[in-house]
Structures are given as C-alpha cells and as structure tokens.
Amino acid sequence: MLFNSLEFLLFFPIVVLGYYIIPKKARYIWLLIGSYYFYMCWNAVYALLILSSTIFTYLGGLVIGKTAVKEGNIAGRKKHKLILVIVLLVNLGILGYFKYSNFLLEIVESVAGLFGSTLTIRKADILLPVGISFYTFQALSYSIDVYRGDIRPEKNFFKYALFVSFFPQLVAGPIERSKNLLSQIQQSETIRFDSHRVWNGLVTMVWGLFLKMVIADRLAILVDNIFDKYYFFGGVELIIGAVAFALQIYCDFASYSTMAIGAAKVLGFTLMENFDAPYFALSVKEFWRSWHISLSTWFRDYLYIPLGGNRRGKARKHLNLLVTFLISGLWHGAGLTFIIWGGLHGLYQVIGDALLPERKKIVKKLHINTDCFSHKFLKMFITFVLVDFAWIFFRADNVLVAFDYIRRIFTGMNPWVLTNGGLLKMGLSGLEFNILMVALVILFAVDLLKYRRKKNIADFILEQNVWFQYLCIIGLIMTIFVFGVYGATYDAKAFIYFQF
C-alpha cells in the first residue's frame, strides 16, 4: 500500500478516526494492528519476518537490560556485549540473506572467473521484503541504545512492536530512534486531538504527494528514457538526465519522508526531519547533514563514532569515513554501483578534508570573499556536480554502463539540442516539460524557504491569511489531481475512437 494509492486514501482516514475515537489506552494496539495490516498489504508472509525481528530484538533488549553491569565487572560486560553481538548478527544476518546473498554469490562467481573458472551458482529466488533495511536499522538502534544505557528496555511488547512497525515510516523511513519515537509511543495516551496539528500534518502530506506525483514521477519518465537508452543521446541530454535523476531521487525519497512525517503528525507523533534542502549544501559534508538525515545520523552514531570517528588521527578518520560511506552505499542496494556511489561520497569527504588547509591558504592568498553570494553559489554548484556525478553510478544498471554514460558526456557534446528542439525528444513533450519546470520552480522556492528561514511549507502556509491558505492548499491538491502522474496507463486517443 503506497501513500499515493487509493487503498491508503481509505486506510488512513479509518486509522485516524479509530485512533481518536477508541479509548486512549488502546491506541497503540490500534496503531499496531493498522501498521501490520499496512505492511501485510505488500506481502502477508513477510509480516512474519518483521514479527520475528521484533520478538528477537525485544527479548534481546530485555536481556541486555537485565545484564547491564556496573563499571569494573569485566565478565558481566563481556556477556552484555555478547548478547548485543548476537542480536546484531541475527538481524544483520536476516538482512544480509534477503538483500545480499545473491550479490555475494555473484561476487564469488566473478572472483572464480578471474581464476579461469566457469563456476555458476544457482541463485535463490528471493523477494526482498519491503522496508527490511529500514526496520532492521531501527530495531538495531534500539538494541544499541539499550546496550549503551541510553534508554531503558521497553517491557510492553506491543508498544515495542509498534515502534518497529509504525506504519508511516515503516517502509521508507525516516529511521527513527527509540529515544524519539518509542518515548512518544509510551506516552500515546496523553496525545490529544489538536486540529491545528492534524491540519498541519495533512498539508504536509499534500506537499509530499505533490513532490511524488507531480515532480518525481514526471521526472522518472525523462530519466528512465535517458538512462535506458543512454547510447542514443549526446552529452547535453546525458547531463540533463543526470541532473533530472538527482532531482527525481530527491523528490521521490523526500516525498515519502514528508508524507510519513505528515501522517505521523496527524496521529500526534513527531518524526525527525529527513531532508533539509540538500542541494543547497555548500559541501559534500553539509550535503550529508541534510540528505536522508535519519540514515546519515544512524551511521554516524552507530558506525562512524564507534569506529573511532575523528578521535584517532586524520588517517583513521579518513578510513572511518570511507568505511562508513562504503557500507552506506551497500545499505542502499546490493550492487557494485551502490558501493562505488558510497565510495565516491567517502572519497569526496576525505579529499575535501585533506585539502582543507590548502584551500584555506588559496582563499587567503587570492583574497577571495567567502561571505558573498558568488562564492557560496560556486561551492553549491561544485557540491551539486560532485553529488550528481555519484548519482550516475547509483542510477546506472551496472558499472560498465555508468562509465560509458560518463564517457559519452565528455565525448558526445551536442549543445545544438538546446536550440533545435532536441530536448523534446527525451521523453517529455513541450507541455510536460513546462509543467515540470513550473513544479521545479515551486520546489526551489519551498526549499529556499526551508534553507533560509528554516520553515516547512506547511508551517509557512498555515501562518498566512485564510484566503492564501485556501489558495495554496487547494491549488496544490488540484495540481496533483490534474498534473499528477497516475491512473491506469492508457492512450487517451484510444477512447476517442470514431472511425467512419
């Protein structure tokens, strides 16, 4: 059940109504039932998987909590750690099996091939359970937090199960921390119906739908066309394709997070912001502070810092950065392209950090004004180019395609397509292109608002006068109705059949 599906349009109001009508003490049970139903709409069997993961981490949490030891008790600490390691291994094992086993077998085949072997291993027909990466990481964060003593283990199984399966953010994040979401679930009985908050949540959801249905899905037509047939296009179109993908993945991903935040807000929960105008970032480091924030902070807190972070010298810091981003790449997908994508981001940061003193020297020597728009714009532009370059690997079907795509950008420059109408042969008609441009201008304005004034669109709209609120909200809804990419695929002309 997708957020932009008819099923969700029915499901969500029922859940919300029930949530505010039933006795407050039973609310979390109601949400748990709703969350499992939501998840089972994809694949009922895989609900058993999330249930097992929940049971295991729940019990693990209880045991870890019980074996919490005072400082100095080395034996107790070892046991304490061992339980955490078991919990981590089992959860990562499940994730690994479903997500990476075939990828690993492919690597084995490739390595064997290097030695002249024609080994072929039969791959298992595994269907990746929806959201497994998200809920596994969420459950792991809970176990680690309990281990660290940051939170106390949750004794109520159903509340914990709701924390793992809370439907707004179950399948695509934000990956919530137990300190934030679990504590809200524990206090769900105190949540009162607040019409302003509910309205704010609904407006947030509408904005998410706009991002998804008007921008991301429209960009997808262009991007799919260019990436699938990249060999038909010249450099300019390929650059446009790469830029379009950067915008598509942002709108697509951010839309889900936005709708999740909105849906949770309607229910009285506050989820963490996941995107904060990332393409306004002035460096790759800053980009990762505003892109998929819940994941990047997860890696920071549970991988980068435990590895030593920046506390063990520059070389170790750079190694830690590389390891963290390589694993982040692998988290995004089982493939070499994702690992390269992650590696590139790690490399950018390592190089950026290593060259920082030199860069500062140059700036000082050339008396460059760093506090003006042009300097910031240049940094922003360079950051975007670097990020977008890495996106090519993320989107390409395989590494060879990615390299060939990049090669063609440099060897097949065709600037004449900018004026001879060639741009309209990329998959979008002139009208569709114009709609997209207008939608992107709106996105730019909203992100600028967020970047400069740290304000969400819903908050901004709802502090305006009523007529402006109506104009924006109804305008957005009608734009989605008319220009959203949805409905059964059909050729409109097929309906206008009239042949004398």
Next chain:
Amino acid sequence: MVRKKIAYILGFIALFFICFLCFHKIFSFKDGDGSFVMKSFYELEDNSVDVLILGTSHVFEGINPAILWEDLGVTSYDLCGSMTPMWNSYYYLEEALKKQTPQLVILDAFSLVPVFEEFSHASKYIKNTFGLRPSETKINAIKETTGEEWVSYALEYMQYHNRYSELSDIDFYPYRNDEPMFGTWLGYARNYTVLPFEEQYYDNQYMCMDLVEKEEEYYRKIITLCQEEEIPLLIIAVPYAGYSEADMYFMNSGAMIAEELGVPFVDFNLYRDVLGVDASTDYADFNHLSYIGSDRFTHYLARYLAANYVLPTHNKSDAKYMRWNQAYAYYVRDNFNHDIRLVEDVDSYWNLLHSLPNTYEIIINVPGKYNAENSTNVNDMTTDSDNAESSTKTTEVWLLRSGNASLLTETRYGYYYKKQLGHNELVVDENVMLWKREEIQFPSHAGTKVMVFDVSNQCVVDAVVIEKNVIYRVTEE
C-alpha cells in the same frame, strides 16, 4: 474559536468541492461516441422512447430514428457506441429501463462476430461506460470491462485528468463540437462517405460457429432481461459490406440461441436483395452503411416494424416529442446541405446560392472589383477575380442573404463580419473564416472565396474557391 474552525473547514470543503466540480466539468470525456450518447439519453423525457435500439456503430450509422419518427410516428433512440460488446449493451439496457418503458427493443447482433483483434481491447469498451450515471449498473459495467482495475475507471478523474494536453475551448462548453451529430440525431451519426463494394452472397446458411463465451452470456442475459420485463425483443444484423461467410456462421449461432429462447432474429445481410441494397452507393466502408444505405435500410426497417409490431403512434405536435421533430427537421436540412456540397457546376452553384432562404448566410470574398448591382451570375465575380492581377487588386467582401448581396466593409476591429450564435462566433476576415474558433483558411491567391453558413443547423455547409469557372472545395465532410 470552535465556530471559527468549523467555518474554516466548511469553507475549505466548499471551495474544494467547487474546484473539483470545475475540474470534472472541464476534463471529463465529452466524446460523441460513447459518453455523450448516454448523457443525451438521460435528457429525454421519462417514458418517451418507444423503440430502444442497442448495438454497435452498425446501428448508429445504420438506423436513423428521425426516419422512423417520420415513417411510423414512433420514438426511438440509438443507444450504442462503437465496438460495443454485448455486456455494454446489457448494462445500457439495464440503465435505460430505469427511465424508459420501451415497447420494443432492437438489438444488433454484430458484436457476436469476433472480427477485430482490437475488439478484445478494454480501452475500446470502457469509453462506453463513461456516460453512465454513478450507479450499481455503472460499477458492474466497468467491472465487467476492466476486472480488478475497476476502481480507477470508476473514479473517472483518474482517466481524464491526463486530458490537460488536449483541452480546447469546446471542453469549456457543455458538449463537444460534434454535438449536432449525436445530440440532434438521437444517437444516430450520418456517414456521408460512399465506397463502392461488390456484393457477396454465401450458400451454406446453416453452419454455426462457437460464440465468444462472454458475448454469448450477455447476449442471453439481454434476451432474459427483456423477457422478464415483458418487452418484445427483435434481434437483427444491420447489413454491412464486410459480411463474410464466417460472420454468417456467428450470426447463425446467434439466431439459434434466439430461436431457443423464442425471440425473432433477422440477419438483414441475407436479405440485401429484398432491401434493395445497392453495393455501389450504400456502404461507407467495410463495416458501415453510407447515408444512402442508412436511409434505405431505415425505411425498410420502418416497414418491417409496421408489418410485425403494434407500436404506438404519437401526435407530432406534442411537445413531449419535440426532440424527434427537431431530429427530422435537422435530417432534412442536413440532406439539403449535403446536396449543396455536391454541386460542381459554377452557374448552378451560383443560382442555388441565390435561391437559399434567409436562414443561410453566404460570404463572398472577391479579390477584385465587382459590381454586384443586379448581378446574379457568379461569372461576373470569377471573371473579375481571374483578371484581378490585370484590373484592380481591391478586395471586396459580400454578404448574400435571400438572394440579396450587400457589400461588407472592414470594421475598425479588422474583420468584415461577425455573428454570434449561442456561445459560438462566426467571424469573417479577408482570407479566414472562423467558426467555433476553428479557422477555415482559404488560399490567399486569386479566386472568389465563398462560404455558405447554415444558421438554423449552425454549421458551415460549404467553403469553396471559384477560379477559372471551377469550384475547389476547401472543406471536406
């Protein structure tokens, strides 16, 4: 505070509802074929239809209710769309019976013949459900056509929202450009194309072929529904040029089922000689009758009905039956207009234009000096225009009405003539005539340009350029 919040929510809901309504009005499908036929049917007075005619495009290009009205005094309606399968017809019938109590239902059996591959394409059928009002019948009709995807079709906006790329001014009016085609003809569409064919006859008239299961199921259901409602049903096959031996076998299967259930079945393809079908003039294409064939067949059908059924006859001055009177008047006028378009001789054409009543307005653009005083001969115009290069290059625009020509002068707005008809405008410029915001662009070189406009049928009848005593037609039917 609470009041303020309630007012805010109600205001929002009201505004949203208005916006959505506008969206629906503008974007919804308004095609003559499929959606408009049903919408127009709803506008008929309750219990005003005597003969309900179901079927495919064979019916709406073959049976003219205006002729049945004139010949028999019975009210009929062609409730069908192109490529209508039996299940669409079944749900049309179910819907029709909610408002009408026909004395006879005629069903064309052509959809029993699985001739086209496209015939199994759901998108061809689904359009036939768009005109149905929201009801259980509509949902069942959609379900039957689309299966599991029915919800996205039932919520029609999911289909028509994509129309933003094809919107035009006509979407902002109640009906589309082809309104007279379906609105005035009571479901009928007149096809002025004529294609000569060679008539084929087949001997083995007793062989049968298995029908498509679903078509047969709904074919039987239509028969059963009529029997339950005690409405006589006549199953026919309208003649068509592409009638093959295989088609005949499918029709035979249909006839056998009809016989089994005690319903008359007449495959008129087998009686083309009795009907007097002329294969050189009566077909418009492989599947449809031309206007000549349609007239011939409808007159014959009228005689057949008169001989075999007792149908009510109505007082033609009764306001209840105004739509049928209008349809017949429209039919007569349309035939006459068609005859205008057939004239090729310049003198005859000119004489005809002078004899037209004042419900016609003729705009004449002469690219040269022309003295219209007492002139009734177009040769005066064409001679002048042919020699326009050598004589004078003054362009004159004339309005001819009831045989009287009056010189039009260029208004300060730039056009020569403008006439408002309902929400449509006729605007005449030097070389362009604009009707329903569609340009009739004349060639700008020498030649007398003539546009004949029918005020009562509200259509451009003819647009020609006369040059060197030859008529060149700018518009096509």
